Amino acid sequence: MNSKLCFIAALLLVGCSKDPSDIGGDQTANWGEQPALPTVTGEATFTLKAADDYVSVMGNTTPRMPNFPALKPKKGVVRGYVADLSGKPLQGAYIGVRSTATGGLYSGASGETDANGYYEITIPWGAAEFYAAGYTIDYGAGRAIMSLASTDGKTGSFPSADGLVKNFVLLSYGVYNKEVYGQKPRDQSNYAGGSFYITYNVGDPSEYYTPPNYLPEGTEIQITLTPDEPGLYGENKTFVINKTVSLQNYNILIMNVPVGRYTLSAKVKDGKPLQLEAVGRYAGTSPHYGLKPARAVGSAKLLFTPDTRTELAMVLPNYSNWGTLQIKADRME
Incomplete structure (x- = not known):
């Protein structure tokens, strides 16, 4: 073959070759080496003041x-x-x-x-x-x-x-959209992790009668989440939330918990356990998800509840599909 024909053949081969970045599907893609998974272990403690009513336990980061x-x-x-x-x-x-x-x-x-x-x-x-x-x-x-x-x-x-x-x-935790976080850090739908409320009644000392199960103003309570097993990507971290209750607010929103199974425990500072009860929209919606048992003293199992959107075509991108379970905490009578 003369040099001119060889040159043409080379051009044809170049023109017919595929750019790897132009090919999809399961036969040709090369995923290559992957970075190590983030390590999520140990224990994190949060202390919330009277005016604080939410916490993202994994902060504002995304893996x-x-x-x-x-x-x-x-x-x-x-x-x-x-x-x-x-x-x-x-x-x-x-x-x-x-x-x-x-x-x-x-x-x-x-x-x-x-x-x-x-x-x-x-x-x-x-x-x-x-x-x-x-x-x-x-x-x-x-x-x-x-x-x-x-x-x-x-x-x-x-x-x-x-x-x-x-x-x-x-993702099992993390912020979906940093712009939304900057404007609405309390928006639980912007976190990939699970979320739940702890609600309580606070007694006003100025009132003539306060029910015995109300928490006195200024009471310190402690909520602890302990993993029952490693999470979706091996997360195995315990979260402890200390909160001073106040008439300023009646709940704590705990968000961005790595997806998994947990034991939830709740007590007052002196060690006395709180009564726990699943209430509100997501209470009793499933025999498997939520707080089990639905009424407990001191501790119960917690499995996050998928939202009511049960079809893949209804799940928005960058928007949590976990429902926020409401858990009422009362002082023992």
């Missing part, structure tokens, strides 16, 4: 993201990968996008990830956004749907014609 295979945008297509925090691809994750044109009518499209965690969806024409991103896990004696977090913390509008690459991660 580092795994390494994803490279992808380039394809016009008219949204695609990417879904993995757990260790970098394991997740098959069967649901991703939904919708677009709107003039007039405000929406057109939607969706897809599920393959064995390599890859999805690819042709986007309806218009201004597009993600309306769903969820994954189902084994949890307790049943199954629970969790929201997926976008690796860049964004799921806002983008032009459908340009296409987009968007990767998602299954």
